Amino acid sequence: MTAQDAVPYPTVRTCPFSPPAEFADYREHEPMRRMHYPDGQVGWLVTSRSLARKVLSDSRFSARSDLKRVPVLRPGADPFFGAPALPGWILDLDAPDHTRIRQQLTGKFTARRMQGMRPYVEQVVAGLLDDMERDGGPVDLIEAFTLPLSTQTICELLGVPYSERDAFQRDSKILFSLGSTAEQASEAMDRLYVLVRSLVRTSGEHSGLLHQLAKDGVLDEDETVGAGVMMLTGGHGSTSSAMALGAYALLSHPEQLARLQADPALTNNAVDELLRYATIFHFGVPRAALEDFEFEGRPIKAGEPVTVALPAANRDPAWFTEDPDRLDIERRTSGHLAFGHGIHQCTGQSLVRVEMRAALSALFSRFPDLALAVSPQEIVLNTRTSPVYGVLQLPVRW
Structure with a gap:
């Protein structure tokens, strides 16, 4: 496969839950192929699960923001991609800085600690469902349920006043919108x-992870602030999208929803199947080669960008052997890459699972006849407006 055969990153979907059809063809015939980037560079597109894992665990492929390139046109990323990483942004760092900073976060995001958040999450879930039941439908499930749930949870975890939500939700949306300008x-x-720095400097006045990081004193202020902004922006919108898209998938597959309602013990597995089936990071994970080397028989040149297509990897029949394009809440879900892989695997994945399990279980228990309030054709998905895939609104009734 030569540079002349390079393709753009596929973005056109024919099904709201399935990645673009080109991915299946690439994965079968050329799972690591040449790809055109919006800035004119030619790099690589990875679509198989096995190669995705190898790329994401190989230190010769860098996560440094000064080397990475976006796979689709995104002017708002210009100040950050192609430039040195902001302090504390471990997503854009390699070892040893990545290792040092991540160690301070990992211990605070263990599965046990996140399970400790469960009573709080369940309390918020119950309160939001009470509000929905009192006010009556139809409602936008994102506005009424998934976004306030994820926002209240990340605020509680970090120690951010919930009263600041309008400001940071607005700025997070701008930051991750494909339509935002660099300015x-x-x-x-x-x-x-400015918001997070003010909270770090007054961290003694409130509890939460920002307070703990400031108190530990291992990270300097800029690193603590950067890590805080990263967690705040990534910890509410993407989680809300995953919950809403998961609910939409279940509503669109009534036989799967019926199985879940009949056997709540399936909830944990159902959440991971939804994460696999409707992978929200639909523009993949960017990397760049640090040196010239041969990788799986392919000549890689230093500086070449690489994009790992997580939605394609999560539909790979070589691993998910029983019809990976079908939603099956009882399938073996281990090994999905919805949270990435390797040293940059999502730190907050245990919290995402806690939220999704509590939300979906309670939602369909409280409203067993929940249904879309509009036709499926009226559901608008942000296919080309955000690197986090999901529905813009999800009107429901009961």
């Missing part, structure tokens, strides 16, 4: 830094 994204990031 708009930079200004949004500046406002987020």
Whole structure:
């Protein structure tokens, strides 16, 4: 496969839950093939699960933001991709800085600690469902349920006043919108830094993870602020999208929803199947080669960008052998890559699972006849507006 055969990153879907059809063809015939990037560079597109795992665990492929390139046009990323990483942003760092900072976060995001958040999450879930039941339908499930749940949870975890939600939700949306200009994204990031820095400097006045990081004193202030902004922006919108898209998938597959309602013990597995089936990071994970080397028989040149297509990897029949394009809440879900792989695997994945399990279980228990309030054709998905895939609104009734 030569540079002349390079393809753009596929973005056109024919099904709201399935990745673009080109991925299946690439995965079968050329699972690591040449790809055109919006800035004119030619790099690589990875679509198989096995190669995805190898790329994401190989230190010769860097996560440094100054080397990475976006796979689709995204002007708002210009100030951050192609430039040195912001302090504390472990997503854009390699070892040893990545290792040092991540160690301070990992111990605070263990599965046990996140399970300790479960009573709080369940309390918030119950309160939001009470509000929905009292007010009556139809409602937008995102506005009424998934977004306030994920926002209240991340605020509680970090020690961010919930009263600040309008500001950081607005700026997070600008930051991750494919339609934002470089200037708009930079200004949004500046406002987020001002907010989190003020909270770090007054961390003794409130509890939460920002207070713990400031008290530990291992990270300097800029690193603590950067890590805080990263967790705040990534910890509410993406989780809300995953919950809403999961609910939409279940409503669109009534036989699977019926199985879940009949056997709540399936909830944990159902959540991971939904994460696999409707992978929200639909534009993949960017990497860049640090040196010239041969990788799986392919000549890789230093500086070449690489994009790992997580939705394609999560539909790989070589691992998910029983019709991976079908939603099956009882399938073996181990090994999915919805949270990435390797040293940059999502730190907050245990919290995402806690939230999704509590939310979906209670939602369909409280409203067993929950249904879409509009036709499926009226559900608008952010296919080309955000790197986090999901529905813009999800009107429901009961």
